[in-house]
Amino acid sequence: MSKVKYYYDSETLSYRKIEGKRGRKIGYIFLYVASVVLCSILLVTIFFYTALETPNEKVLKRELTNMQFRYDLLNKKITQAQTVLENVEERDNNIYRLYFEANPIPEEQRKAGFGGVNRYEEMYNYENADLIISTTKRLEELQKRLVVQSKSLDEIAILAEDKEEFLASIPAIQPVNNENLTRMASGYGMRNDPFNKTRKMHWGMDFTAPKGTPVYAAGDGKVVRADNSAAGFGKHIRIDHGYGYVSLYAHLSKYNVRKGKKVKRGDLIGFVGSTGRSQAPHLHYEIRKNGDKINPINFYYGNLSPKEFEELLKNAAKQNQSLD
Incomplete structure (x- = not known):
């Protein structure tokens, strides 16, 4: 209950009760309602502005x-x-x-x-x-x-x-035709040894193919070895291409060349086998430069299309088991 307020009337020398004006009350009510409405509009506007996107x-x-x-x-x-x-x-x-x-x-x-x-x-x-x-x-x-x-x-x-003669000598083709391959079994790098199951460096590339599949010279050169007296390689051929390059073809079933014979790139030199330290018929292929064994993957620009080379890169990178 609101308090009653009085004021002193000097004319009557008495206290009189203060009567509230009706218009002022209505004004207060209107101002309150207007404030509530404006605040509501402002809050709704802020909500829609932040929550909804134009x-x-x-x-x-x-x-x-x-x-x-x-x-x-x-x-x-x-x-x-x-x-x-x-x-x-x-x-x-x-x-x-x-x-x-x-x-x-x-x-x-x-x-x-x-x-x-x-x-x-x-x-x-x-x-x-x-x-x-x-x-x-x-x-x-x-x-x-x-x-x-x-x-x-x-x-x-x-x-x-x-440098035409030089370029002809470089081992630049894959030694086994793609149509004769079963698969590219293993690439250059660390691989699982098939015999003792340990990780060791595989210095060449293994091309899986049926026994008797033709093997071709990768570049012009002279056959410097065609024998089976190297440990692990079995029947193998080495071609000296000059300029420090030598290519090696191992685990052959038989030869088609002899030591001292001069060959051209693409000549038939032997046939795939599984002689020496080999787990299955395949060709182990190496390239050496000044005595150092280097990755043969970079020497196939002579007979592979870009798509074939890309597929070879993919298979050679697999960390699988070698066959020798």
Whole structure:
């Protein structure tokens, strides 16, 4: 119950009760109701503004999601291109430039960055600046490496003009035809030994094929060995191609050449077998440069299509068991 208030009336010399004005009460009520309504409108507006998206915001959000998806795809394609380019660069340094006695291109020169002013300053204002900048950097690095590689191949082409005999001597074809292969059993690298089941270095490539499958010379040269007196290789052939290159063909069933015979690339030299330290019929194939055993995977540019070579790369990389 509200308190009754009084005031002193000087004319009547007495206290009189203060009567509230009706209009003022109505004003107070109206002001209260108006305040509640305004607050409600403000809260609803804030809710809709934060919880609901305008059509334009939805479009922008879809575009942003689509852009992020496209950048992810672009990065995957850049990664694939880098893998292919790295393979070309490895060949360029370790084979092509070595062939022609040209100095390898240093890694820092191939992958050198761009100095000077900040090339990406204008990109920092974007919402996904990190994604955009990192992708741009990778793309520009790839472009520069392609330019360096292109110039290197131009140089190699000039050096190759007077090297026809040299190129013919290099072991450059797969020694067993693809149509005769059962599979590419094992590649160069650490593999499981089939006899003692331990990990050991496998210095060549194993091509599984039926006994009697033809084996071909990988390049021009002279047969320096055709015997079975090397431990583990059984009947095997070694061809000296000159320029420090020697190719080896092991576990043969029989020979088609003898020591001292000169051969051309693609000549029939023997037949697949399982002699020596072998678990099943296959050809063990090695390449040596100045006495060092090197990966034969880089020497098949003479008779394989890009698709066939890609499949060979995939199979050679499998960490499986060798056959010898």
